[in-house]
Each structure stands twice: as structure tokens, then as C-alpha cells.
Amino acid sequence: MVPQNPGAAAAGRAAPVHYTHRQILEILSGLMIAMLTTMISTSVVGTALPTIVGDLGGQDQLSWVASASLLTMTASTPLWGKLSDILGRKLMFQSALVIFVLASVGAGLSQNIGQLIAARAFQGLGVGGVSALAQVILGDVVPPRERGRYSGYMGAVFGVATVAGPMLGGFIVDADGLGWRWCFYVCVPLAIISLVVMQKVLKLPKIKRDTRIDIFGAFTITGAATVVMLILTMGGKEFDWSSMWTYLLAAVAVVLVIGAVFAERAAREPILPPRLFRNPTFVLCSIASLAVGVAMFGAMIYLPQYLQIVKGMSPTRSGLMTLPMVAAMFVTSTGSGQVVTRLGRYKWFPVVGLALVASSMYLLSRLHVDSSKLVIGADIAVLGAGLGLTLQIMILAAQNAAAITDLAATTSGVSFFRNLGGAIGTAAFGAILNNRLTHHLTEGLAAAHVRPPAGGGTSLGTPDAVQHLPQPFKGIVLEAFTQSLQTVFLVGVPVALVGFVVVLFLKELPLRSSVSRVDQAPSTSPAPTDAPASTPATAPTPNTTA
Template structure:
């Protein structure tokens, strides 16, 4: 073990300066994950992409971010955290510039993958850096700053993207360029003010586990994207995809059993609370990211709103998510009970998604917005409280790994949900051409089908929440 630490803690003024750079980096990363949400229809049209590529523009960055987070976490344990976060910022800026200059949809998807890897690094190191420079008694206050900035990034990203696309002298490419100055300024601030105590960890990086996790998740996602269009559902290509998924899954299980610091800690999955929380959180991930992407697509392609208007119409869902997350956290802290919130939030999520299943029949706008608010409330209540349930029941020396596992599978569920639900839309609208009423009706009906399936997936979260044993929070 090697220690390289400053002789004294940073003053509060120095902490705030370093934190400003870190929060700026986080805002750039979080907003960039959703800044393309309202811009994707314009991007796909400009670059001549397809509905399948529409889905992959979002899913690719989510997948690479998910898989890279554990690797970045290990790197932050083994090397100087300042250098790790600076490397992630430099990669993020380079990926953003390359994405904004992409001449083809294929290159843009590839650069979104690079952005995702960098975003994984920023998210993985932020909490570790705060823990290293902030006294434990002040951790809650500074953690609140991080939560607030991430909420602002989530709220502002779609709206900023829509406004950029609707500004004639900017265009969609600035959805990627706009975050670069923030990343550069953050890089300068962190280089000037950030000093983090460094304790080298002996943990080994599970590269094989990360690779096999990627293959296991990607193969079925590729299958559902191309089956029925590039090749029949019943074909040797389908059989090869399914066989590849099975083989990769078996190899992943064997690799994780032997690795001392696995990406997927199998020992934790044997605990009832952790297994149920992972199942519920993965179900929430499947519908959470898809809800944001497909409701924005519905507003633009089925109802004819501009990207900016679509962003404004999505704001009530984002606000309800933020308020529900903060409010439920306060109430759980006050009363020490969490299961009722998981059950109620899961029920609200499933109910709101079921209400959106009728989009194909042309419901009034107020009904659609009210349904998205209910979805947002459900997401806000359950998203972090599954992590809390696991933290409360995990052994003290395994809390970090257990928490990371729930977040990891939630993001992985998001990748799978985007792929499967995106394939539903792709197949439903493949016969519609042009921009007339028939196309709008096709998108409306397909989006309704997506939310009907999502309601069924959200039921998994409800069943998991009902099955989890209610254990009072530890003091």
C-alpha cells in the first residue's frame, strides 16, 4: 500500500474551489447524457439514419458508461484520483468534439460510446474525491451539492438540447460542442486546486468480467435490433445470437467466481434483499431511460411539437422525479421506514406507464403530461431507495460493492430496455414513409405499445418491493 497525501486537509475555501471544478464536470456529464433526447429526431434526419440508429444513439453511451464505471473505480483506487478524473475529462472533451464533427451516423454512435466511457469515469470518481477532501461530518452537506447539480443536469439537458436544435444559427452539432468549454474550464480548475490524499489499493481490475458483461448485454440487444429486418426471427443468425449470449453468460459466471474483485459480485447476489433490489432496480432502469427518450419522440413525431416544446413538455416529469426523490428521502430519514415507499413508488410507476399505453388513441395533452408526472413520481421514489434497502442489509465491509451492484444493474437494465423497446418502435414504423398523418399515427401507436410493455416491466419492480423484507434502518 502506497500513500501520497498532502500534509494537511484543504481549507473550506480550497474545498469549494476544487468542488466547483468537480461539479462543473458532473453537470457536463449528466446533461450530455440527456441533451440529445430532444435533438435525436433532427440528428437522425440530418445524417440519414434509421429508427434503429435512433435508439443506439442513446443506448450506446449508456452501455459504455455502465460497463466502464467499475473499471474507473478500480483505477481511482490504484492511481492518483486527480489524474484519473482529468483523464476522464480530457476523453470526454475529445469525444464531444469528435461527436459534433461526425459526418455519418455510424461515426456519431461510435463517438457517443467514447463519451459514455468518459462519463463513467466522471461519475465513478466524483464521490471518491469528495470523500477524500471533505471531513466526514461535512460529507452530507457537500453530497447535497452533488445531488443538486446532478438533478439540474437531468432537468436542463433535454431543454438545452431542444433549444439548440431550434436555433437556426446553431444546429444539432452544438449539442455536443456546448459541453466542451465546461469540461475545459473544469479541467483547469481541478488541475489548479484539487489535491486528494492517495492510498494505493491492492484491488485488481476485472477486465475480463467487464468484457464478458459487455458481450452478454450487447448480443441480445443487437439481436432484437436487427431480427425481423436484416434476418428472420427464426434463423441461424438468431440462433447464433442466443447461443452467443448463453456462452458469454456462462463464461461471465465462471470468471466472476474466481476474481477477487469482480465487476458482478456473485456472493452478494445470494442475499435475498440484494437479489430482489437488483431485480427491481433493473426493471426500473429498463423503463426509466426509455420513458424519457420515447415520450420526447412522441411529442415531436406524433404530435408535431418542436424540440424546445418537447423539452418543456417533458419538464413536469423531470421535476416530479426530483421532488419525489428529495421528499421520499427526507421522510424515510425522519421515520426510518422505506418498504412502503418502494411499494407505492413502484405502483405509481406501473400505473403511469399503463395510462400512457393509450397514446395511439390520441388522448388530450393534459392527460399525457399528467401520466408522465405519475411516472416521474414513481421513478423518483424507487430509484435511490433500492440502493438504500441494500445498504441497510449488507455487511459493513460490503456496503460499497452492494450499492454499486444495484446501480450497475439499473444502468444495464436501461441498456436492455432501450434496445428492446426501441426495436418495438422500429418494427412498428418500418412500413410508414414520409411525414404525413399515417407516420404520426404509426409513431403514436408504437409509443403506446412501448409504454404498455413498460408497464409490465414495472410490475417486476412492484413484485420485488412486495417481496423484500422490511428491516428498520440502522442508526
């Protein structure tokens, strides 16, 4: 399946591999199944989260349930890219799927909120590996000039998972014989199918490299992301925003960021090579992806809350309400991919996309208790259109501007910043929601000159419990929750606008027609510029097929 070039092998380089359209589709099918599996695990839980946290206790812990997987997914993304360089794409991709399966079973067996958060953290490790390596593998087998249509299919998978997950989650939660635990179990058979498919169709040449794992860089990068998440999720609840804990954690985060900079500059094989940040395309795509992640994950987590708590929809109906977003995302993702492949132009897709994302955040901030389904659907569709025009194009632009040796680091780097934005957005939006909800509830109760029901306080239970609250408490709760969500989505507007301004400065480079860079040095070239002058570059040699 994988033709090799003996001349290239003799020269000490990886043999160039040329895949037929059929072979690419076979590989793509395995990647799409894996992406569908992991994305469903996120969206299926998003719809069921109000019921899950209501059952296990702790509405104030909802952001942790969502953020735990986002945090580990974010922190591990660069590590998966580097490990795939060392141990091979196929082995690492399958390892990520195995971790995901085991963690999904553990999440379904959770007996309390702490166990669920821990299982979700391990689940995020698997999701991070699958999401990053799927894009890396696609970059290995498809040249940038042709990658648009294939990456469009990957974006369409995201859209399908976005709608299939909420509907599936709603059905599972509402079904008498199942329950929310099956939201985690349902992902297991899909992941096993993906393992089987990838074992059969993925045949990549395994390349030996004289490299090592950047342990100090891994510690500082993941540590900095973790500490930032701790501040956002625990600030205002476990400790005051203006407190010694906040200042101490912020100082630790700054130290870890500085340590990461020095670690990556000194490492022989850094996880995020400093040369990537000298590439303006990578920097701009990373910033834009971070902004998109904030808006995307924030909306995915908190829109079901609005639909179930405020509008009184069942999980199934709230999942169906995402259909406009998915339809718009499917059309714009596949359509933009086809146009990019045909014309070779890509810059204005993310420009328009981020403008739509910013507009959707503003429209969502205008929702109120009595908003019609038509208005909600239209607002969600705008968000889907913006995401479809942006997500895959950012990866494509960054990959096109990278050397082939930096493909994994570039892809995982952009994914890292997108996931970081999602993790920060989920945590920050959760902090804003909880803070404003307490304020608006207290204010509403005081204005009505009433006291909350005995034992009620300012915490929310399941959506069903909210719907059965007596008046005037129910009206006060719904209005307070809506006002709090309005603030959450309004905060997303300037974040999306930052991404919009950034992509305006993106320089559109011609899409390459081969997997390798046309300007890449020949096999007789000296060591890469990032290698120390005293250390000769060790050329990779092809090994057996993975």
C-alpha cells in the first residue's frame, strides 16, 4: 500500500510516499470514525451535564466536569505530536484511543462528582491524542493543495458529532432503561471500531529519529496551563479573586511560563520549537484558534443549560435545537474545503468566519426568557457557519507554512492553543455564570421581598427541579439565569473580535502541491538551523512499515 523510493532511502531520508485517492479515503475513514467518537464524547455529555451534576450534586462543579477533559486535552496535545515523531503516528494514535476507551468506562462507573472529574481528565488525554494526530496523519498523506477537500470532511465530522451527540445524549438521559451513565459507555464500541479500521488501513513508513522527550518543557507547559485553569475554576468560589491564593497561583503560572520559554530554547527536541514562533503564520493561526476555542466550547457547554433550564426543554429536544448550527457548519466546512482545493485561496474564509462567530456571540447575548425557537435557531446557525469557515482552515494555513519536519509540532501547536482557548473559555464562562447568578438571584429575591425556599439557597438542582419550583421563585431563577448567560456570551464578543483582527494580518501563501516543502533542503544539506552548531544532524532513516 505504501510505495517507497529506494534512492531516497539510500540517501538517508524518508522515502516520499504517494497515496492514491482510494487509499487516502480509507485512511480518512478511520480518522473520521475516531474523530466522531471523541467529539461525541464531548457533545453527548454537554447535553446531559445539567442532569449529571444535579444527580451527583454540585451545580457549582459543572465547569470542572467540562473543564477537566479540556484541561488534559489541551495540556497533552503538544506531547502527542512529539511522541508520534519518536514512536510513530500509528502507535500513538491507537494508544490515545485505548486511553479514551478505559477512561470512558471509568466515567460511566463514577459514584461521585470527584470520580467523574478524574475520569473525564483521563478521557481528555485520549481526546487530545486523537484530535491532534488525526490532523498530523492527514498532513502526512495529503499535500496542502489537495488537503482542503479532505479537511472539509473532517470539519463535517465535527458538525455531525455536534448534532448526533446532543440528540444521543438527550435520548439516553430520557430513556427509562438507560440513564446518563450510558452517555459514556456509548462511545466505547465506536472507538473499538476505529481501532480495527486504523489497524487495517493505516500504513505509514516508520522513521527513526535521534530524539528525546523534552521532560522539563512538558512539565512547564502543562503546569502553566493547569495553574491558569485552577485560578479560573476556583477563583471566586474556593477563594476570593483578590486573595493570597490568587496572587500565589498567578505567580506560579508566570514562573512556569518563563520556565517553558527557557526549556524550549534549550531543549534539543522541544515540544513547541521556538522557531515556530518566528513563523508569523503559525503565531496568527494560534491566536485566532485560541479565540475560536473560547467561543466554541463556551457555547457548546452553556447553550444546553439555557435550553433545558430556561426554556424547559428535555435533553432530546435541546439536542435537536442544535440542528441549525450543525447544518450551517456542515455546509460551510465542506463548501470552503472544496473552494480552497479548486482555487488555492483560503484567507478570507476565516476572516468571514470569525466575523460570524463574533456576531453570533452578540446575538446569543440578546436571548431572554421568552425568546422564540426560531430566533434561537437562527442565532445558533450563525455560530455554526462561522465555525465551519474557520476551524479547519486555520490548521491548513499553519501546515502549509511549516517545514515537513515541523508538521506534527505545528499541527499540535495550533490545536493546543485552540484547546487552551476552550479550556479557558469554559472555566472563565463558568466563573462568570456562577458569580452573576448569585448576584442576580440575591437581587431578584430582594426586589420581590421574598426568601428562597427552605434549603434552596442560590444553588440550582436539575433542570427538572427548576421547572417544578413554585412561583415567584421559578420566575426569579429563570430571569437570573438568563441575565447571567447574557453576560457570559457578551464576554465572548471581544474575544472573537480579537481573532477577527488577527486573521486580517494573515499572509496568504500559495498552497503546496506536494506533502514536503518545495524549498526543503536536499538530503545532503547540513543540520537544521535550530540544531546546535556543535551537534551534527542525524538524518532519519526509513524503517519497516508501521
